[in-house]
Amino acid sequence: xxxxxxxxxxxxxxxxxxxxxxxxxxxxxxxxxxxxxxxxxxxxxxxxxxxxxxxxxxxxxxxxxxxxxxxxxxxxxxxxxxxxxxxxxxxxxxxxxxxxxxxxxxxxxxxxxxxxxxxxxxxxxxxxxxxxxxxxxxxxxxxxxxxxxxxxxxxxxxxxxxxxxxxxxxxxxxxxxxxxxxxxxxxxxxxxxxxxxxxxxxxxxxxxxxxxxxxxxxxxxxxxxxxxxxxxxxxxxxxxxxxxxxxxxxxxxxxxxx
Amino acid sequence: xxxxxxxxxxxxxxxxxxxxxxxxxxxxxxxxxxxxxxxxxxxxxxxxxxxxxxxxxxxxxxxxxxxxxxxxxxxxxxxxxxxxxxxxxxxxxxxxxxxxxxxxxxxxxxxxxxxxxxxxxxxxxxxxxxxxxxxxxxxxxxxxxxxxxxxxxxxxxxxxxxxxxxxxxxxxxxxxxxxxxxxxxxxxxxxxxxxxxxxxxxxxxxxxxxxxxxxxxxxxxxxxxxxxxxxxxxxxxxxxxxxxxxxxxxxxxxxxxxxxxxxxxxxxxxxxxxxxxxxxxxxxxxxxxxxxxxxxxxxxxxxxxxxxxxxxxxxxxxxxxxxxxxxxxxxxxxxxxxxxxxxxxxxxxxxxxxxxx
Numbered sequence: 001x002x003x004x005x006x007x008x009x010x011x012x013x014x015x016x017x018x019x020x021x022x023x024x025x026x027x028x029x030x031x032x033x034x035x036x037x038x039x040x041x042x043x044x045x046x047x048x049x050x051x052x053x054x055x056x057x058x059x060x061x062x063x064x065x066x067x068x069x070x071x072x073x074x075x076x077x078x079x080x081x082x083x084x085x086x087x088x089x090x091x092x093x094x095x096x097x098x099x100x101x102x103x104x105x106x107x108x109x110x111x112x113x114x115x116x117x118x119x120x121x122x123x124x125x126x127x128x129x130x131x132x133x134x135x136x137x138x139x140x141x142x143x144x145x146x147x148x149x150x151x152x153x154x155x156x157x158x159x160x161x162x163x164x165x166x167x168x169x170x171x172x173x174x175x176x177x178x179x180x181x182x183x184x185x186x187x188x189x190x191x192x193x194x195x196x197x198x199x200x201x202x203x204x205x206x207x208x209x210x211x212x213x214x215x216x217x218x219x220x221x222x223x224x225x226x227x228x229x230x231x232x233x234x235x236x237x238x239x240x241x242x243x244x245x246x247x248x249x250x251x252x253x254x255x256x257x258x
Numbered sequence: 259x260x261x262x263x264x265x266x267x268x269x270x271x272x273x274x275x276x277x278x279x280x281x282x283x284x285x286x287x288x289x290x291x292x293x294x295x296x297x298x299x300x301x302x303x304x305x306x307x308x309x310x311x312x313x314x315x316x317x318x319x320x321x322x323x324x325x326x327x328x329x330x331x332x333x334x335x336x337x338x339x340x341x342x343x344x345x346x347x348x349x350x351x352x353x354x355x356x357x358x359x360x361x362x363x364x365x366x367x368x369x370x371x372x373x374x375x376x377x378x379x380x381x382x383x384x385x386x387x388x389x390x391x392x393x394x395x396x397x398x399x400x401x402x403x404x405x406x407x408x409x410x411x412x413x414x415x416x417x418x419x420x421x422x423x424x425x426x427x428x429x430x431x432x433x434x435x436x437x438x439x440x441x442x443x444x445x446x447x448x449x450x451x452x453x454x455x456x457x458x459x460x461x462x463x464x465x466x467x468x469x470x471x472x473x474x475x476x477x478x479x480x481x482x483x484x485x486x487x488x489x490x491x492x493x494x495x496x497x498x499x500x501x502x503x504x505x506x507x508x509x510x511x512x513x514x515x516x517x518x519x520x521x522x523x524x525x526x527x528x529x530x531x532x533x534x535x536x537x538x539x540x541x542x543x544x545x546x547x548x549x550x551x552x553x554x555x556x557x558x559x560x561x562x563x564x565x566x567x568x569x570x571x572x573x574x575x576x577x578x579x580x581x582x583x584x585x586x587x588x589x590x591x592x593x594x595x596x597x598x599x600x601x602x603x604x605x606x607x608x609x610x611x612x613x614x615x
Contacts, residue, residue: 051504075510082508088500090555094271099498103510110276110494110558113268120267129267155509 001063002027002191003048003159008057010043010215017043018215021057025191027158030181032202032223033195035212036236041195042083044212045161048193049080061159075103079152083163085144089137093147096136097123100154119154126150126180142173149177153184160184162194166201174198178205203227203251211235227251280559287566294570295345298577299337303585306333343470343478343534344576344590345569348541350482350531352568354524355542356549356561357489360496361520362431365550368542369528372434373411376441378525378532379463381407383445387452398477404533405481408525411437416521465538465591467576474534481530485523489561492520496557538591540598541568541575547605 003025010018018040025031033041046052048059050066059066061077069077079100087096100122101115123129126146131139139147145165152160162181166174182205184190196202202209203223211218211226213235219226232240232253239256300306306329314329351369358367358374369375385392385403392399415437419429445463495516498506503513531538545568549560572590575597579590 049508051507071507071512072510075508080508082505086502088555091500095497095556096501099501099509102494102498105494108491113272116268116271117264119271120264123267132267132271151509 001025002061004060004063005044005048006058006060008044008047008054008059010040010047010052011055016215018047018054021217023210023217023220025159025193027191028185028189029207030185030192030194030205031208031210032206033193033210033212034197034199034202034235035218039212039235040215041212042163043215045080045163045193045195048159049078049161050074072103075155075157077157078159078161079155079157081145081148081152081160081162081165083167085148087136087144087147089135091136092132093128093134093136093139094119094123094132096147097128097132097150097154100151103155118156122150122153125153125183127176142169142176145169145173145177149180158189159191159193162192164195164197166196166198174201181205199227199232199253200251203253204245204248223251227253277556277559280553280556280563283553284559284562284566287563287570291345291566291570291573294573295341298341298573299333301577301581302332302337303581304329304332339472339475340467340470340576340580341573342472342475344467344572346475346478346482347467347531347535347538348545348569348572349486349565350478350527350568351538351542351572352545353482353486353489353561353565354527354531355568356546356557356564357496357520357524358542359546360493360499360557360560361517361524363500363502364428364431365547366543367431368540369524369532370537370539370542371438372431373415373436373438373441374408374434374525374528375532375537376438376445377411378404378408378529379537380441380445380448381405381410381529382533383448383463387448398473401477401481401530401533405526405529407441408529408532409522411441412521412525463536465536465594466587466589467535468587470534478530478534482527485527486565488523489520489527490558492516492523493557493561496520496561500555536591538572538575538594540594540602541572544598544601544605545571547602551605551608 001024005021005023008018008021009016021044023044033044035041043052047054048066050071053067061069066074098111098115098119101111101119105111105115120129123132126149128143128146128150131143131147136144136147145168149162149165160181165177169177178201181192181194185192206223208220209223209226210220211231218235219231227242229240229242232238241254241256243252243254244250245252296308296311300308300311310329311333314333318334354374355368358369358372359365361367362372381403382400384407385399390399411434415430415433418433449463495506495511498509498511499513499516501509506513546560546564549564549567553559553563572594575593576590579588579593582588
């Protein structure tokens with residue numbers, strides 16, 4: 001068990017955003033968070049990475065309370081790809097990706113060759129080595145997303161959180177990003193938690209799916225158990241048809257035209 | 259597809275870790291600063307030949323008695339303190355200007371915009387106008403008053419913007435502008451209602467190095483050196499802060515500490531500068547912009563470079579201020595505003611073109 005959320009409640013201006021969330025994540029799995037907009041997916045990610053403090057409940061990383069860990073050490077364990085990326089346009093790609101090494105660089109140092117080597121490996125993995133000298137203003141949205149992922153991977157953290165990493169990308173780049181995550185899971189034994197909207201892709205790539213409805217944990221389990229007519233109609237309020245992909249037996253969710 | 263292997267990648271990006279060219283530029287600008295200071299010492303109502311200046315300083319260092327003792331007084335009592343003070347103040351303004359711009363992620367931030375300088379001026383004015391003595395033992399209370407004023411203003415702006423759950427930098431900036439104008443009004447009121455005898459003393463507020471003394475230079479240095487070292491060691495975090503505060507936290511930066519530390523350090527430097535030469539606008543705004551246009555946005559180099567450029571600019575501005583009208587003297591703040599305003603408009607224009615390219 002690498003990460004555990006215990007009885008998490010979050011309210012904001014007297015409005016309950018998350019109530020009584022209990023979740024466990026272990027190494028080497030991809031967990032998908034699904035639910036409507038505003039169901040609390042981003043809040044769960046922000047609570048785990050420490051940007052939002054829960055109103056009650058604790059988050060354990062390897063049985064240690066995450067609020068007791070310093071910000072610098074926490075970023076060695078948990079890396080995040082945020083939903084909104086506003087990079088300064090006059091930075092080079094390498095400048096940004098190298099910032100991911102920050103948790104490992106001492107106060108009075110500026111980094112070593114080893115940090116550059118790790119940066120190279122990460123950029124190779126995300127396929128952006130050729131872009132390294134380019135300015136952020138000159139690269140496309142899909143490339144920007146890969147830069148953002150490379151930056152998070154450069155932290156070499158065992159937990160990777162991604163907030164809707166595919167929602168602004170075309171189909172090719174969605175698949176590229178998800179394949180990369182799958183590779184990370186198998187090669188580096190990373191725990192990946194991502195929120196996403198495409199249920200078909202979720203069932204293809206995720207080992208486990210967590211379904212949220214209005215800040216409550218609706219259900220969790222394997223894609224086959226969770227993505228049913230009943231659940232989807234309950235959570236999203238629409239009727240769907242579900243068929244099996246004959247090749248890998250994953251589910252295909254087709255919304256019915258109303 | 260270009261194939262870049264690991265070795266080439268590391269070789270070509272080594273200068274990310276240690277940019278030799280920018281370090282050379284810093285050394286070059288330091289030399290330029292030295293030369294400009296020397297020339298600036300020579301020029302004035304009495305022109306001193308450069309060779310004489312070198313001779314006199316050489317003799318002074320060796321302890322020899324030199325024949326040109328009438329130059330001696332001008333050089334060591336008037337010109338050198340004045341040039342040094344202008345340089346040190348310009349250094350402080352360039353440093354705090356670039357720090358505030360990085361911190362607020364707003365290229366328009368400078369010490370005079372966000373209330374720090376006006377607070378410092380108010381603090382110093384209160385010390386002068388009130389019956390409090392200027393000296394408490396050996397401690398000059400003027401910079402302390404200025405520092406208190408600037409820190410109080412920053413804290414007030416901080417508290418006002420903290421009301422809305424978390425500190426947002428835009429609110430801090432807006433609050434700073436409001437506080438700045440209030441402070442300016444109070445300062446003006448205090449000056450108008452003060453004793454006519456000390457009114458001339460208050461003229462320093464408009465920015466002037468007329469009464470510069472060596473002791474002032476040392477006092478300002480006491481404020482500037484620690485804050486410079488502090489800001490320089492935090493400059494790599496300013497780079498990360500450009501991604502936004504939330505993202506900086508995700509990358510392991512303790513944003514609250516960094517922000518508070520940088521605000522205090524930059525305010526300290528501003529207070530030190532304001533307390534002896536009043537309000538000199540535009541240097542803290544222009545110097546970082548010039549550096550950014552030439553050498554890029556990396557704050558690890560931007561901060562030292564714009565400090566040095568600020569020093570050079572202010573020495574030149576002071577030179578213009580005291581020579582252009584012959585015998586009488588312009589306030590240096592007027593010169594910086596006169597040259598800085600149009601230059602800033604030019605930069606705005608240039609940047610827009612650059613962005614749309």
